[in-house]
Amino acid sequence: GAVVSQHPSWVICKSGTSVKIECRSLDFQATTMFWYRQFPKQSLMLMATSNEGSKATYEQGVEKDKFLINHASLTLSTLTVTSAHPEDSSFYICSASLLAGGPNEQFFGPGTRLTVL
Amino acid sequence: GQNIDQPTEMTATEGAIVQINCTYQTSGFNGLFWYQQHAGEAPTFLSYNVLDGLEEKGRFSSFLSRSKGYSYLLLKELQMKDSASYLCAVMDSNYQLIWGAGTKLIIKP
Numbered sequence: 001g002a003v004v005s006q007h008p009s010w011v012i013c014k015s016g017t018s019v020k021i022e023c024r025s026l027d028f029q030a031t032t033m034f035w036y037r038q039f040p041k042q043s044l045m046l047m048a049t050s051n052e053g054s055k056a057t058y059e060q061g062v063e064k065d066k067f068l069i070n071h072a073s074l075t076l077s078t079l080t081v082t083s084a085h086p087e088d089s090s091f092y093i094c095s096a097s098l099l100a101g102g103p104n105e106q107f108f109g110p111g112t113r114l115t116v117l
Numbered sequence: 118g119q120n121i122d123q124p125t126e127m128t129a130t131e132g133a134i135v136q137i138n139c140t141y142q143t144s145g146f147n148g149l150f151w152y153q154q155h156a157g158e159a160p161t162f163l164s165y166n167v168l169d170g171l172e173e174k175g176r177f178s179s180f181l182s183r184s185k186g187y188s189y190l191l192l193k194e195l196q197m198k199d200s201a202s203y204l205c206a207v208m209d210s211n212y213q214l215i216w217g218a219g220t221k222l223i224i225k226p
Contacts, residue, residue, distance in 0.1 A: 034214075042218065043204065043216045043217060043218040043219050044160070044204070044216045045216075046213070046214070046216075049213075091157075093159050093160075095159075105150070105162055105165060106162075106214065107162075108152075108159040108160050108161070109159055110158065110159050111157075111158065111159045113157075
């Protein structure tokens with residue numbers, strides 16, 4: 001099946017710093033990539049949807065200036081948490097789908113656990 | 118609004134059968150997904166239903182009734198490794214996945 005990687009797997013940073021998380025589709029070209037956040041014992045919360053070469057579409061309540069998404073190519077999307085604070089500590093998961101729109105399976109990366117001190 | 122309901126937690130015995138239900142109310146329907154998520158890991162795809170009926174895949178089966186807004190995931194011959202959260206997600210008219218909160222399944226020996 002399609003493989004999606006994320007880097008780093010976990011990161012600890014000081015409050016006020018910025019953290020970049022990479023999401024790569026390793027064996028396919030992903031037209032659309034999704035960024036999710038998951039707090040303990042809660043379900044996935046979609047943060048934004050990004051298509052290669054265009055601006056990301058953010059969900060309501062997600063600050064686009066704080067969570068910068070760049071989908072530079074069909075195999076790479078990055079999420080940068082700017083000026084991170086302890087409340088941003090969470091499990092961030094990306095997923096990718098082969099086609100834009102349509103009932104397509106999303107292939108998930110392994111996730112990045114962010115801890116902000 | 119859009120809503121996905123599934124039980125918070127279920128307990129079952131190794132070797133037994135368990136059914137995890139999911140009911141949904143969404144704006145449009147383009148299929149229902151079941152994912153398995155082990156603690157600290159990302160979800161992995163289990164099944165996709167877009168037509169009414171039962172889809173069987175090994176020990177796992179998924180059922181859908183669109184008229185009732187209802188699905189279930191059936192796990193047979195339970196193994197300890199099946200202890201995980203099971204997430205129900207519906208794709209709405211905009212092809213966006215609406216996620217349930219997940220059902221934590223605990224398997225006891």
